[in-house]
Structure formats: C-alpha cells, structure tokens
Amino acid sequence: MLSRATVGFIGGGNMGEALIRGVLQAGIVPAERVVVFDVSRERMKHLQAAYGVVGAETLAACAQAARVLVLAVKPQNMAGVLNDLADCVAHRPLIISIAAGVPLRTMEDALPPGVPVVRVMPNTPALVLQGASALARGRHADDTHMEAALTLFRAVGIAHELDEKLLDAVTGLTGSGPAYVLHFVESLIDGGVLMGIPRPVARDLVVQTVLGTARMVQETGRHPSELKDMVTSPGGTTIHGLEVLEKRGVRGAVMGAVRAATERSKALGS
Numbered sequence: 001m002l003s004r005a006t007v008g009f010i011g012g013g014n015m016g017e018a019l020i021r022g023v024l025q026a027g028i029v030p031a032e033r034v035v036v037f038d039v040s041r042e043r044m045k046h047l048q049a050a051y052g053v054v055g056a057e058t059l060a061a062c063a064q065a066a067r068v069l070v071l072a073v074k075p076q077n078m079a080g081v082l083n084d085l086a087d088c089v090a091h092r093p094l095i096i097s098i099a100a101g102v103p104l105r106t107m108e109d110a111l112p113p114g115v116p117v118v119r120v121m122p123n124t125p126a127l128v129l130q131g132a133s134a135l136a137r138g139r140h141a142d143d144t145h146m147e148a149a150l151t152l153f154r155a156v157g158i159a160h161e162l163d164e165k166l167l168d169a170v171t172g173l174t175g176s177g178p179a180y181v182l183h184f185v186e187s188l189i190d191g192g193v194l195m196g197i198p199r200p201v202a203r204d205l206v207v208q209t210v211l212g213t214a215r216m217v218q219e220t221g222r223h224p225s226e227l228k229d230m231v232t233s234p235g236g237t238t239i240h241g242l243e244v245l246e247k248r249g250v251r252g253a254v255m256g257a258v259r260a261a262t263e264r265s266k267a268l269g270s
C-alpha cells in the first residue's frame with residue numbers, strides 16, 4: 001500500500017517531524033510523496049526546508065492528496081481536525097492517529113462511514129529511529145491497512161499491534177516513558193557531579209551505562225534481575241546503593257508513575 005502512496009501529515013510538531021524524518025531516512029516514501037499541513041507557518045517552512053517535503057496550503061488539500069494520513073496534532077485539537085476532515089476523505093484514505101487518549105470510536109464516529117482508522121501510541125525516540133509504538137486497528141482497517149501502518153512505525157523503531165483497550169497503558173508506559181528515563185538519567189548525572197565528577201564526563205558515562213544496560217537486556221534476553229545480580233557483589237558497593245533505592249520506594253514510585261499516566265490518558269479520552 002505504501003509503495004505508491006502519498007503520505008500526508010496533519011501537524012508537524014515534535015512527533016510529526018520525528019515520523020517524517022524516520023520515514024524519509026528509512027526510504028519508505030520519497031520526500032516528494034510526503035505532504036504536510038501545519039497551522040504554524042514557521043513549522044511548515046522548517047519542514048519543507050529541512051526535509052524537502054511538500055507543503056499543503058490547507059488541511060483539505062493535504063487530506064485529498066494523501067492515501068495514508070497521519071494525524072499528529074494535540075488531543076485537544078483532534079475534534080476540530082476530525083470535523084474539518086469529514087468533508088475531504090471521500091477517497092477513504094487510511095487515517096493514522098497518534099493523539100494520546102483519543103479512542104478509535106470517537107474518530108470513526110466523526111468521519112464518514114467506512115473510513116479506515118488506526119490508532120497508534122509512538123514515542124519520541126522515533127526521532128533517532130529508536131521509537132517504540134503500539135498500534136490498534138479500527139473497525140474498517142483490514143490487514144493491508146495494518147501492514148502499511150506497521151511499516152511506517154517500524155521505520156522509526158519497533159512496533160506491535162495490540163488491542164485498543166491496552167493503548168492507554170502503553171501511553172503511560174512507553175509514550176511517557178522517555179520522560180521517566182530522562183528523569184533517571186538526569187538524577188544519575190547529578191549523582192556523579194555530587195561525587196565530584198565533571199558534568200560532561202558524568203553525562204558521557206551515564207548515557208553509555210543506560211544504553212549499554214538496555215542493549216544487554218535486549219541482546220542476552222536474560223531477566224533484568226539476573227543481570228542485576230551480576231553487578232551486585234556480596235557486601236559490595238552496588239547492594240549498598242540498591243538498599244537506598246528500595247528504602248525510598250523507587251520501584252513503587254515508577255509503577256505509580258505508569259499508573260498515573262495511564263489514568264490521565266483514559267481521562268483525556270473520555
């Protein structure tokens with residue numbers, strides 16, 4: 001489906017740009033078949049200059065040119081965008097929404113009958129082609145639509161199809177997840193600085209430690225606690241550090257963060 005399709009983007013902010021960049025870098029669609037509409041003139045200029053994509057004058061022009069249309073506006077802007085789209089999707093493009101918390105049903109009800117919709121929760125590491133996305137299909141999306149959507153999101157990282165009822169949890173886990181990891185990364189760097197390590201060196205060491213640890217989990221397939229035990233000598237340094245994390249309830253705090261973000265995603269959608 002993607003081999004000859006024009007892919008449209010409504011909204012070219014952080015996530016829209018990350019996806020455009022990934023799709024172009026992966027060579028899935030050439031720049032002349034990527035059309036973008038953003039209400040911000042500045043964003044349009046930037047995207048056209050940086051990636052050579054086609055700018056559409058109006059939302060309708062973008063929608064009408066596209067066989068696959070990615071909606072990458074904030075959830076608060078979705079009602080307006082869907083309302084405007086209803087009149088310009090007679091050609092039934094595949095609609096892919098990345099808006100947090102906006103249910104498939106809401107989108108399907110706002111669009112003419114039969115328009116295929118896929119709801120996706122990606123994350124910002126898509127910017128460096130290391131994203132993690134979960135996709136849920138709507139009532140009118142068939143396997144061809146799903147394959148096209150999975151291909152798009154696999155261009156910017158990994159992607160799994162899931163039942164829609166789990167997408168709020170994915171939002172709380174991996175949609176918001178980069179912020180939790182960055183919070184931890186920042187705290188580790190500060191810990192190094194507290195102990196006298198120059199900040200640029202602490203940053204370099206911490207980033208490599210996080211990257212290396214993640215790859216170790218990915219490449220060995222071993223349980224995280226098994227890999228943790230490898231670091232943790234009896235009576236050594238690590239177990240003293242871990243004791244502090246356990247006493248301060250870091251594990252419960254992280255789980256609570258995922259729960260709070262999941263609930264917020266549900267609230268945004270209701």
Ligand SMILES: NC(=O)C1=CN([C@@H]2O[C@H](COP(=O)(O)OP(=O)(O)OC[C@H]3O[C@@H](n4cnc5c(N)ncnc54)[C@H](O)[C@@H]3O)[C@@H](O)[C@H]2O)C=CC1
Nearest residue numbers: 011012013014015038039040072073074075077099100122
């Ligand atoms: N930032 C993140 O980590 C993630 C964001 N999302 C979802 O992605 C969507 C976009 O988020 P961001 O890119 O972070 O927001 P953003 O604010 O960076 O980008 C949104 C863009 O939409 C444009 N826009 C607003 N109304 C419009 C309209 N009517 N027509 C065309 N363009 C319009 C804005 O000018 C802006 O450039 C949101 O729905 C969010 O829930 C999903 C996963 C992760």
Ligand SMILES: O=C(O)[C@@H]1CCC=N1
Nearest residue numbers: 100171174175176177
């Ligand atoms: O904070 C938010 O609402 C968006 C959705 C997932 C990540 N950022």
